[in-house]
Amino acid sequence: MRLRGLVRKEFLQILRDPSSIAIAFLMPLLLLLLFGYGVSLDAKNVPIALVVEHPNADTASFTASFQQSRYFKPLFVSNMRQARSVLMSGRVHGIVRLAGDFSSKLRSRDGAAIQVIVNGVDANTARVVQGYVQSLWSLWLEQRATSAGHKLAIPVDVRQRVWFNSELRSRNYLVPGLLAVIMTLIGALLTAMVVAREWERGTMEALMVTPVAMREILLGKLIPYFVLGMGGMCLSVGMTLWLFDVPLRGSVLILFVAAALFLLAALGMGLLISILAKNQFVAGQAAIIVTFLPAFILSGFIFDIGSMPPFVQALTHVIAARYFVAILQTLFLAGNVWSVIIPNALALAAMAAFFLLLSRRMARKRLD
Amino acid sequence: MLKRILALVRKEFLALFKDKKSRFIIVAPPIIQLLVFGYAATFDLNRIPIAVLNQDSGAASRQLLAHFRGSTNFQEIAPLHQNRDIAKTINSKQALLVLQLGPHFSRDLYLGKPAQLQVIVDGRNSNTALIALNYVHSIVLQFNNDWVKNHHGPAPPAHLQLRAWFNPNLESRWFIVPGIIGLLTLVVTMVVTALSVAREREQGTFDQLLVTPLRPVEILLGKALPGFVIGLLEGSLIILVAVYWFNVPLIGNLSALFIGIVLFLLSAVGVGLMISSLAVTQQQGMLGAFLFLVPAIILSGFATPIANMPTLVQQLTVINPMRYFMVVLRGVFLEGTPLALLFKQFWPMAVIGIVTLAIAAWLFRHRMQ
Numbered sequence: 001m002r003l004r005g006l007v008r009k010e011f012l013q014i015l016r017d018p019s020s021i022a023i024a025f026l027m028p029l030l031l032l033l034l035f036g037y038g039v040s041l042d043a044k045n046v047p048i049a050l051v052v053e054h055p056n057a058d059t060a061s062f063t064a065s066f067q068q069s070r071y072f073k074p075l076f077v078s079n080m081r082q083a084r085s086v087l088m089s090g091r092v093h094g095i096v097r098l099a100g101d102f103s104s105k106l107r108s109r110d111g112a113a114i115q116v117i118v119n120g121v122d123a124n125t126a127r128v129v130q131g132y133v134q135s136l137w138s139l140w141l142e143q144r145a146t147s148a149g150h151k152l153a154i155p156v157d158v159r160q161r162v163w164f165n166s167e168l169r170s171r172n173y174l175v176p177g178l179l180a181v182i183m184t185l186i187g188a189l190l191t192a193m194v195v196a197r198e199w200e201r202g203t204m205e206a207l208m209v210t211p212v213a214m215r216e217i218l219l220g221k222l223i224p225y226f227v228l229g230m231g232g233m234c235l236s237v238g239m240t241l242w243l244f245d246v247p248l249r250g251s252v253l254i255l256f257v258a259a260a261l262f263l264l265a266a267l268g269m270g271l272l273i274s275i276l277a278k279n280q281f282v283a284g285q286a287a288i289i290v291t292f293l294p295a296f297i298l299s300g301f302i303f304d305i306g307s308m309p310p311f312v313q314a315l316t317h318v319i320a321a322r323y324f325v326a327i328l329q330t331l332f333l334a335g336n337v338w339s340v341i342i343p344n345a346l347a348l349a350a351m352a353a354f355f356l357l358l359s360r361r362m363a364r365k366r367l368d
Numbered sequence: 369m370l371k372r373i374l375a376l377v378r379k380e381f382l383a384l385f386k387d388k389k390s391r392f393i394i395v396a397p398p399i400i401q402l403l404v405f406g407y408a409a410t411f412d413l414n415r416i417p418i419a420v421l422n423q424d425s426g427a428a429s430r431q432l433l434a435h436f437r438g439s440t441n442f443q444e445i446a447p448l449h450q451n452r453d454i455a456k457t458i459n460s461k462q463a464l465l466v467l468q469l470g471p472h473f474s475r476d477l478y479l480g481k482p483a484q485l486q487v488i489v490d491g492r493n494s495n496t497a498l499i500a501l502n503y504v505h506s507i508v509l510q511f512n513n514d515w516v517k518n519h520h521g522p523a524p525p526a527h528l529q530l531r532a533w534f535n536p537n538l539e540s541r542w543f544i545v546p547g548i549i550g551l552l553t554l555v556v557t558m559v560v561t562a563l564s565v566a567r568e569r570e571q572g573t574f575d576q577l578l579v580t581p582l583r584p585v586e587i588l589l590g591k592a593l594p595g596f597v598i599g600l601l602e603g604s605l606i607i608l609v610a611v612y613w614f615n616v617p618l619i620g621n622l623s624a625l626f627i628g629i630v631l632f633l634l635s636a637v638g639v640g641l642m643i644s645s646l647a648v649t650q651q652q653g654m655l656g657a658f659l660f661l662v663p664a665i666i667l668s669g670f671a672t673p674i675a676n677m678p679t680l681v682q683q684l685t686v687i688n689p690m691r692y693f694m695v696v697l698r699g700v701f702l703e704g705t706p707l708a709l710l711f712k713q714f715w716p717m718a719v720i721g722i723v724t725l726a727i728a729a730w731l732f733r734h735r736m737q
Contacts, residue, residue, distance in 0.1 A: 019652050027659065034663050038681040039672050041495045046675075062526075087533070089709065090695075102526075112526045120535030121702045123543050124411040124495075125673055130530055131502045134509070137528055144525065153522065155515040156432060156508050157482035160501055163458060165491035173493050185658060193651050277389060281567055284654040285393045285559045289401075292662055293555065297405050302671050304496045306464075307414045312407045326461075329492045339460035 002212050006220025010194075014224060023189050024228040028236045031182050032175070036244045039178070041170040043128050045073045049083040049092040052076065053100040062098065062114075065140050071132045087119055094118040094129050164249075164333040175244050176328040177301035179236050180321045183259070184295040186232050187266025188273070190225040192287035195274035195363070214363050222267060222356075229263045230256075240332075250331035254341060258327045261348040265320040268355025275363045295321040323347045372582055376590025384560060384594060394559060398552045398602050399609075405548050406614050409671075411540040416441055416500050419463035421448040426474020432485070435511055436467070441503050458490050465489045465500055477515070534702045545616045546697040547670040550690055553603040553629070554636050554664065558657050561595040561640030565732075566653030569645075578733065588641070588729040595637045603629050610701075620700035624707045628696035631717040635689035638724030645731040664690045689720045 014020040050066060052059045066074045075092055077083045083095045097115040099105075105112035116133050118126040145152035165172050198204040207217055237255065240246050248255070270287065277283035297303060298312070299321035305313060316322050323344040330340045385391045418436065422429055436442050445463055448454065457463045468486035476483040487504055489497045516523060535542050568574035577587060607625070610616050618625075639660055647653035667674070667681065668690035674682055685691045692713040699705030699713075 017649065017651070019649070019655050023655060027655075030659070031662060034681065034684075035666055038667050038677045040676040041672050043673070043676055088703070088705075106525050109523070111523050113529050114526055116528050116530050118530075118532045120532030120538050121543055121698050122673060123532075123535055123538040123540040124499075126532055126535070126538050127411075127499065127502055130532075131498070131505065133530075134505065134528065137526070141524055141526070152524075153480055153516075154482045155477055155512045155521075156485050158485050158487055158505060158508050160487040160489065160504075162489045162491040162494070162497055162501075165494045165497070168491060168494040168498055170494050173495075185662065189655065189658060193654065197651070279387075280570075280650040281563055282387060282389045282393065284563050284650055284657075285390060287654065288555065288559055288562075288657060288661065289393060289397045292658070292665075293401060293405070293551070296665070297409050300493075302495075303409050303411065304413055304493065306417070307410065307412060308408045312404055315404060316408075330461075333492045334459060337459045 003216050003219055003223075006212065006216060007223050010220055010224040014228065020190060020225075020228065023186055024232040025235060027186060027189075028182050028232045029239070031185075032178060032236055032239050032243075035178050036171065036175050036239070039171075039174050041124070041128075041174075042168070043125055043132075044071060046071060046094070046125075046129055046132070047073045047075060047092045048129070049077050049086050049095045050074045051078070051080055051083045051095060051097040053079070053098065054102065056103055058103045058106055059098045061144070062140055065136045066096070069132070069136060072136075087117075090119075092119075093122075093125060094133075096133065171244060172246050172333060173329055174302070175240050175246050176332040177299070177325050179233075179240060179328055180262070180299060180324040181292070181295045181301055182236060183229070183233060183262060183324070184266050184291050184321050186229055187263055188270040188287050188291040190229060191221065191267045191270030192273045192283050193280045194221050194225070195271060196277050196280045196283040199278045200280055215360065218271065218356075218360060218363060221271065225267055226260075226263060229267065230260065233259045233263065246332055248332050249335040250341075251336055254336060255328075255331050258324065258331070258341070258345055258348065261345060261352055262320060262324040264352035265348055265355055268352055268359060269320070271359040272355050272362065275359055294319050298322065299325045301325050317347075320348060320351045323351075369586060373586050373589050373593075376582065376587065377593045380564065380590060380594040383564075384598075394556065394598065398556050398606065402548060402552055402606050402609055403613075405551075406541070406545050406610070409541075409544040409548065411495070411499065411544075412538075413441060413496065413499055413503070415443040416465065416503070417445050417463045418442050419445050419448050419454075419457045419466045421451070421454065421466060421468045423471045424469045424473035425471075426477075428474040428477045428483070429469045432469075432508075432511055433467070435507050439503070439507060454488060458488060461490065463490075464496065465504070467504075480521075541614065542616050542702060543698065544671075545610045545614050546701045547668075547694055549603065549606045549610055550632070550668070550693045550697055551665060551670060552606055553599050553632070554690060555661065556602050557595050557599040557633060557636040558640050558661055560598050561591070561637055562644050562657035563650050563653045564591055564595075565641065565644035565728075566647040566650045569647070570649050574732075584729045584732045587732055588725060591641055591644075592637045592725065595640060596633050599633045599636065600629065603633070616701060618701050619704040621704075621707060624705070624710055625696070625700045627707075627714065628693060628700065628710065628717075631714055631721065632689055632693040632696075634721030635717045635724065638721045638728065639689070641728040642724045642731070645728045645735060648735075664688050667691070669694045686716070687720065689717050692717050 050063055066072045086092050087095055095117040102112050118129050120126045142152050162168055241248055273286045274283050277286060298316045298319045305316050326344045327341055330337050384394060420433060437444060454466050457466060466488045470484060473483045489501060491497045532538050611618050643656035643660060644653050647656055667685050667688055674685055695713050696710055699710060
């Protein structure tokens with residue numbers, strides 16, 4: 001009964017200062033729109049400089065494959081000096097050079113060399129570009145052999161199959177991962193300041209002289225923001241499915257159970273920050289620092305956890321987003337794989353329990 | 369006038385550093401985060417778990433697999449024995465990729481027929497999958513070249529000579545660590561500025577400040593300088609760590625780098641103060657800080673290239689000061705971009721800084737309840 005009163009008071013407060021509602025609904029809407037469209041690792045139409053020093057039929061057959069490819073936007077230049085300057089000014093990502101003796105070398109014993117230079121500053125894009133050039137090159141070799149009437153002898157032929165995301169659409173894994181990043185923000189933002197605010201405004205003291213228990217005060221804070229957070233989650237999942245066309249191969253029920261566990265952990269972390277800081281200024285600073293960047297970089301959302309050095313890998317275990325990202329990517333793209341879902345869900349439950357119990361312990365009805 | 373501003377600056381520093389928790393938050397996390405993120409944020413893959421299903425008994429398959437075992441990029445987990453194990457290993461993420469060699473692999477290879485190597489990759493993270501496949505292709509390419517050479521087969525009529533400028537080993541850490549400098553400098557500046565006016569407004573002390581002889585410009589300078597100084601100090605410290613700890617080459621001109629930092633800080637402080645003076649409560653200030661910070665970082669080209677974004681979003685990044693700073697950082701660190709070429713990046717940051725600071729100063733007086 002007392003709890004109901006507290007929940008009601010909190011809801012009224014939310015309605016009076018609409019910034020909480022903005023956090024829960026406007027923020028996921030805005031962020032998902034921006035990132036869902038903005039974040040992509042699929043390089044298409046990569047500008048590349050083609051240096052053909054002595055154009056003829058052989059070079060034309062090679063450069064034609066660049067012009068037809070949807071991965072490249074070729075820019076013809078006549079010498080390396082020009083190619084260098086367009087690369088330096090950032091207008092192209094790489095240079096492909098066919099030397100003057102390309103045709104004659106092509107028919108010699110050693111074969112012709114095709115020089116491929118990439119701008120290595122963005123190493124990931126550079127690697128992708130190298131991969132594209134390699135596949136164009138082997139396709140061209142094959143075509144050449146076929147038109148000359150013999151088959152190309154390749155010793156080992158790689159047949160690749162990509163499961164769960166056969167077109168390698170990066171949005172399919174980035175958008176589910178974004179859900180975890182966005183929900184981390186929302187969870188922490190919603191609660192990071194609410195207890196600190198009561199302390200700072202002195203209303204905590206007013207609450208303390210009432211018969212409500214600390215447990216009830218905390219639950220009274222938690223329940224409204226949990227409801228609000230789950231509302232934001234529904235909105236985000238809906239956008240992921242219908243706006244970004246990410247397939248959901250697992251069960252919706254499991255998705256929401258996992259989301260609820262994760263939200264409890266995120267809200268718990270926010271509450272803890274709020275209780276420890278006791279003033280909004282510090283709580284706000286702490287929330288800015290410990291929520292977004294760790295969830296962005298250490299959750300496996302964009303950088304592979306398995307490749308991090310062991311001490312960093314150990315550290316990722318305290319980031320709740322890590323477990324949620326694993327569950328989300330599996331549920332959306334692979335389906336109900338219990339061997340992934342159960343351990344990660346247990347970890348989320350443990351983190352939620354840890355944060356909430358610690359909040360309960362640290363929050364005392366005492367003035368100091 | 370100078371004396372008044374200095375007094376205000378001193379008061380701002382006191383407000384930031386008198387509280388033990390606040391002091392800790394401004395100093396410790398950026399350093400810890402730089403060290404952790406510097407190691408964590410890389411697109412290079414190490415020890416990719418692979419599983420092998422080898423149904424071939426010949427020597428050639430063992431020879432090919434030895435290439436994979438010898439690479440530090442791959443780490444083999446227990447061998448598979450049946451086709452149906454593949455799904456289990458991939459689904460449960462025990463292995464990122466499975467190599468499958470059919471029973472005729474060695475025979476085909478010796479007969480000069482293409483021997484098939486099946487590669488099954490977990491595409492849940494498509495970028496990781498793509499990179500892992502690239503590694504597989506380069507190992508197989510190497511193997512093929514050696515095989516042709518050793519068995520006197522015909523060399524292909526043309527071959528590729530791959531080279532990378534500015535970063536010959538394509539270490540993505542060289543790309544990411546300079547980016548982290550921008551990231552953390554921005555976060556620190558926002559932490560210092562975004563709540564500074566909002567707090568005074570909520571506590572009512574801002575009205576008191578307004579009735580003092582201080583002019584809005586002086587208040588603005590007093591509020592801006594602490595963020596600027598802290599950002600500059602921490603930014604410089606982070607650069608030292610990037611160069612001496614992470615060994616990222618700094619081949620460009622230091623003065624170009626510092627012009628970049630100063631202009632970037634100008635814009636970051638401006639945005640922070642503008643958000644802070646728009647907010648009536650600290651909660652709104654924090655919300656505003658996040659609403660700026662998160663898109664500014666994700667749409668800066670820090671992790672995913674701006675060129676991959678749709679045109680509309682690319683146009684939106686024009687107002688993002690981070691995007692210019694990223695270009696400056698990477699250009700100066702890795703390419704040694706001369707000062708003249710960086711001017712394109714400098715002036716938008718200066719414009720953003722001046723405009724946002726002007727708006728902040730105007731809001732001081734005009735946003736009162």
